[in-house]
Amino acid sequence: MKITDSIYIVASGKWGFGMTHELDCNVYLVDGGDGCILIDSGVGLDTGRMDTVMKSHGYSPQDIKAIVLTHYHGDHACGAARIMEASGCAVYAPAPEAEAIASGDEDATSISLAKGGLYPADFSYPKCPGVIGLNEGDTVTAGNVALSVHMVPGHSLCDMVVYGTVDGKKCLFTGDAVFACGQVLIQSLPDVSLFPYAQAMKKLAEFEVDALFPGHGVFCLENGGSHVRAAAEKFACGLIPPQLYYFT
Numbered sequence: 001m002k003i004t005d006s007i008y009i010v011a012s013g014k015w016g017f018g019m020t021h022e023l024d025c026n027v028y029l030v031d032g033g034d035g036c037i038l039i040d041s042g043v044g045l046d047t048g049r050m051d052t053v054m055k056s057h058g059y060s061p062q063d064i065k066a067i068v069l070t071h072y073h074g075d076h077a078c079g080a081a082r083i084m085e086a087s088g089c090a091v092y093a094p095a096p097e098a099e100a101i102a103s104g105d106e107d108a109t110s111i112s113l114a115k116g117g118l119y120p121a122d123f124s125y126p127k128c129p130g131v132i133g134l135n136e137g138d139t140v141t142a143g144n145v146a147l148s149v150h151m152v153p154g155h156s157l158c159d160m161v162v163y164g165t166v167d168g169k170k171c172l173f174t175g176d177a178v179f180a181c182g183q184v185l186i187q188s189l190p191d192v193s194l195f196p197y198a199q200a201m202k203k204l205a206e207f208e209v210d211a212l213f214p215g216h217g218v219f220c221l222e223n224g225g226s227h228v229r230a231a232a233e234k235f236a237c238g239l240i241p242p243q244l245y246y247f248t
């Protein structure tokens with residue numbers, strides 16, 4: 001689905017637009033004019049459906065120059081290895097989570113807890129060797145698009161959001177750090193941390209944001225910052241923002 005001149009959503013599962021495999025997060029393609037950046041990669045199952053969506057807009061996995069993984073959860077990161085093999089693209093992830101993605105660590109990424117429940121019993125986290133760890137303020141570029149990354153620990157060990165101007169709009173790709181209406185997704189997993197989450201959201205609320213592109217659910221093209229601030233304000237009161245509706 002084409003969202004703006006240069007931004008497309010090329011995968012989205014049952015907690016989103018129901019375009020591709022049900023476990024896929026929202027996967028966004030940003031066309032920099034000389035190569036594309038993919039924000040997240042989906043779960044890596046039934047990948048022909050994502051390829052078909054890309055193809056319908058004139059793209060193939062070979063057009064991807066860089067994949068930016070917002071965090072190591074399987075629904076965001078497990079599609080990266082295949083695309084890297086097909087295109088030779090660079091794969092970036094938050095530095096604290098990069099090793100777990102490279103080695104396919106099913107305990108660190110909590111896949112071992114989810115197998116046989118949310119994930120198929122025979123699911124296997126593909127190793128993605130060569131993944132490059134990013135730190136606060138690092139930049140990923142393709143053609144005329146430059147996106148900076150910012151760390152938001154909390155939903156997982158260290159999520160990262162992706163920020164930059166595309167088609168004249170200040171865009172924030174939030175992965176699972178914050179969703180539309182200021183919702184969050186706090187799971188009973190060992191790497192969740194609430195107070196660092198609250199502190200990071202306070203900083204994120206200061207970003208000027210037009211378009212908000214979350215990892216699940218709807219995106220919005222205007223006044224995206226209000227959604228971030230809604231979550232930050234709850235955290236600032238010592239509370240937990242509303243939970244993303246995440247049915248199984």
Ligand SMILES: [Zn+2]
Pocket residue numbers: 071073155156176
């Ligand atoms: Zn997640």
